[in-house]
Amino acid sequence: MTDVRLTHVGGPTLLVEAAGLRILTDPTFDAPGRRYSFGWGTSSRKLAGPAREPADLGRIDAVLLTHDHHADNLDDRGRELLAEVPTVLTTEPGARRLARSRSAGSGVVQGLAPWATTRIGEVGVTATPCRHGPPLSRPVAGAVIGFALDLGDRTVWISGDTVLYRGIREVARRIPVDVAVLHLGCVRFPVTGPLHYSLTGPEAVQTCRLLEPDVVVPVHYEGWSHFREGRAEAERAFTAAGLTEKVRWPVPGEALIV
Numbered sequence: 001m002t003d004v005r006l007t008h009v010g011g012p013t014l015l016v017e018a019a020g021l022r023i024l025t026d027p028t029f030d031a032p033g034r035r036y037s038f039g040w041g042t043s044s045r046k047l048a049g050p051a052r053e054p055a056d057l058g059r060i061d062a063v064l065l066t067h068d069h070h071a072d073n074l075d076d077r078g079r080e081l082l083a084e085v086p087t088v089l090t091t092e093p094g095a096r097r098l099a100r101s102r103s104a105g106s107g108v109v110q111g112l113a114p115w116a117t118t119r120i121g122e123v124g125v126t127a128t129p130c131r132h133g134p135p136l137s138r139p140v141a142g143a144v145i146g147f148a149l150d151l152g153d154r155t156v157w158i159s160g161d162t163v164l165y166r167g168i169r170e171v172a173r174r175i176p177v178d179v180a181v182l183h184l185g186c187v188r189f190p191v192t193g194p195l196h197y198s199l200t201g202p203e204a205v206q207t208c209r210l211l212e213p214d215v216v217v218p219v220h221y222e223g224w225s226h227f228r229e230g231r232a233e234a235e236r237a238f239t240a241a242g243l244t245e246k247v248r249w250p251v252p253g254e255a256l257i258v
Contacts, residue, residue, distance in 0.1 A: 002151045004179055004258050007057075008250035010050045012066070012073055012161075012183055012220040015057055017255075019123050019151050022057075024085075025064045025158055025181075027078030028071075029054055032223075036071035040140055042189045044072065048223035051253030054081050062120045065090035066130065066160035066183075067144040068097055072224050073161065079103045087120060089127070091143040114145060114167070115174075124150035126175065129167030130160040133197040141197060146171070154178040157211070161187075161220070163196065164203040172210035179258055180213040184221040186229035201229055201237030208243055215258045216247045 005017035012026035028050065035045045054077065063085050068074045074082075082088055083105030088098065095111030110118060112127035119125065126148040132141035146160035148171070157177040162168060171177070182204050187197040198220070199207065208216055216238075222230055231249065238247050250256045 006256045008252050009052045011223050021061045023062050024060050026073040027081045028075045029077035030075040044224050044226035060085050062087040064147045068094040069142050128171050130162035131165045132161045134195045148175050159183050161198050177211045177213045179215045181217045185227035188228045201234045205241040
């Protein structure tokens with residue numbers, strides 16, 4: 001069985017080492033303290049800095065960018081890193097924006113629609129669907145994708161920023177997931193409103209029941225002011241559902257082998 005080594009940098013940023021490749025998700029390396037606009041009158045303040053600096057990570061073969069238009073998934077220093085990476089996979093509109101801004105330097109930027117496939121070396125990559133909010137929110141929240149990495153004998157799925165909806169149920173039908181990296185946090189805009197834009201604890205539980213992964217790795221639930229649920233809320237939901245043994249909470253900056 002292929003070992004997968006995961007190093008959580010912070011937020012959604014994860015170094016995935018497997019099959020001889022070093023793949024980084026959603027690079028965010030800015031210092032804490034700044035407030036970022038997310039459009040449509042929304043904003044959030046970054047509360048925690050990265051556990052690792054880009055120079056500490058060594059060689060990066062590719063970046064999996066679930067979306068480029070929210071700073072909690074791609075910030076200024078993350079954009080600088082893109083210029084040093086040979087391959088960036090992201091959404092189709094994100095690829096066009098990166099090309100116009102030349103953010104990725106001379107590297108290859110490939111835009112993927114949901115269910116499109118490509119390869120990074122020997123690893124197959126499938127873009128999976130996301131909906132970053134309630135029904136009809138896509139024009140506001142923009143296009144987002146997740147990624148399934150086929151290692152041959154195991155599949156690692158990175159959910160991306162999404163709620164539980166039919167696209168996630170389709171992932172469960174089409175892809176056998178062994179390791180599920182879930183973006184949590186229950187983002188709400190406005191913060192006291194009824195609408196949420198990322199997985200809640202109960203939705204994470206339902207997602208796990210649909211996918212039946214061997215390992216669940218929660219990320220992207222801390223470090224920003226717009227999260228409404230942190231580890232405590234998610235942990236309560238996993239515990240109540242009897243999923244504690246499957247969940248591995250990464251320590252920022254430390255490698256987790258799954």
